Amino acid sequence: MSEMIIQTKGLTKKYRGRFAVDHLDLEIAKGDIYGFLGPNGAGKTTTIRMLLGLISPTKGSIRIFGRELHKDKLAILRRIGSLVEYPSYYGHLSAIENLEAIRRILGVPKSRIAEVLEIVSLTDESRRPVKGFSLGMKQRLGIAASLLGSPDLLILDEPTNGLDPAGIHEIRELIKSMPSQYGITVLVSSHLLSEVEQMANRVGIIREGRMVFQDTIQNLRLQASHDIELVVSEPDSALWLARDLGAAGVYREGKLIFPSLDDPQVAHLVKRLVENGHDIYRVSENKKSLEDIFMEVIGEGSRS
Numbered sequence: 001m002s003e004m005i006i007q008t009k010g011l012t013k014k015y016r017g018r019f020a021v022d023h024l025d026l027e028i029a030k031g032d033i034y035g036f037l038g039p040n041g042a043g044k045t046t047t048i049r050m051l052l053g054l055i056s057p058t059k060g061s062i063r064i065f066g067r068e069l070h071k072d073k074l075a076i077l078r079r080i081g082s083l084v085e086y087p088s089y090y091g092h093l094s095a096i097e098n099l100e101a102i103r104r105i106l107g108v109p110k111s112r113i114a115e116v117l118e119i120v121s122l123t124d125e126s127r128r129p130v131k132g133f134s135l136g137m138k139q140r141l142g143i144a145a146s147l148l149g150s151p152d153l154l155i156l157d158e159p160t161n162g163l164d165p166a167g168i169h170e171i172r173e174l175i176k177s178m179p180s181q182y183g184i185t186v187l188v189s190s191h192l193l194s195e196v197e198q199m200a201n202r203v204g205i206i207r208e209g210r211m212v213f214q215d216t217i218q219n220l221r222l223q224a225s226h227d228i229e230l231v232v233s234e235p236d237s238a239l240w241l242a243r244d245l246g247a248a249g250v251y252r253e254g255k256l257i258f259p260s261l262d263d264p265q266v267a268h269l270v271k272r273l274v275e276n277g278h279d280i281y282r283v284s285e286n287k288k289s290l291e292d293i294f295m296e297v298i299g300e301g302s303r304s
């Protein structure tokens with residue numbers, strides 16, 4: 001099994017008796033781009049604040065880089081870069097000057113500023129006052145700042161929130177390069193699956209503080225049921241025959257719809273229908289989009 005970078009057990013945060021985060025077991029391995037998903041108010045920011053040691057858990061444990069966060073906080077945090085909500089800058093100062101202020105606090109070499117500006121493709125704009133930057137450029141500058149300390153782990157809270165499609169694309173490409181080019185593991189939160197599905201290899205979905213799904217995106221797709229749709233010559237009697245065979249379906253918009261039939265069941269059903277004199281015009285699979293599956297998982301599905 002690959003090395004765990006973040007592992008929480010029963011991580012819980014209560015505010016005035018209400019669970020903001022409820023017994024969360026996060027597992028993020030080295031090299032992951034982990035999409036941390038959930039609707040607004042699900043508990044993502046609260047979880048991230050606990051991971052960064054900004055607030056204490058009510059209960060549960062946090063291990064980062066294999067060590068307990070509360071025992072080795074400073075050593076662990078030194079290896080984490082983060083961007084939580086909108087970063088604030090001195091608007092009248094340039095990108096270089098803003099980064100210089102942070103560099104001094106961190107005590108890293110001056111040469112690191114040019115390196116991080118290069119990584120986020122802001123080298124050409126680095127002498128302009130930040131107040132003229134677009135939101136996407138400001139977010140990239142925030143990521144540059146989080147990279148100054150050469151972190152092993154990057155934690156980004158909704159980095160694409162409020163960006164236009166071009167800005168989202170830039171941040172996505174930047175995040176995608178982190179594990180492969182710089183060996184950095186990434187935790188990125190979002191309330192939209194579409195924003196993380198093209199960059200994350202694993203996702204954790206939370207709803208009302210609880211983990212409802214944690215696995216690869218491929219397995220998220222697989223776990224969803226696919227409807228099998230049949231168009232036949234005599235739908236009513238075909239439906240009865242299918243019921244006798246144990247396949248409960250419905251007739252809708254000219255199609256017989258059967259949820260969750262596996263391949264042998266489909267083959268058996270088709271065979272028996274043909275044997276009983278039915279003409280079968282079409283057999284198709286209605287695959288749900290990843291977004292449909294996500295909405296179902298977070299309990300906002302219109303079809304379930």
Ligand SMILES: Nc1ncnc2c1ncn2[C@@H]1O[C@H](COP(=O)(O)OP(=O)(O)OP(=O)(O)O)[C@@H](O)[C@H]1O
Nearest residue numbers: 015019020038039040041042043044045046047191
């Ligand atoms: N300091 C606080 N005091 C009381 N309740 C809080 C506090 N911080 C968060 N909460 C509550 O905890 C729950 C989770 O909030 P959190 O901000 O972690 O969600 P989120 O998933 O990050 O959502 P968003 O994307 O809207 O920030 C919400 O119901 C919120 O109202």
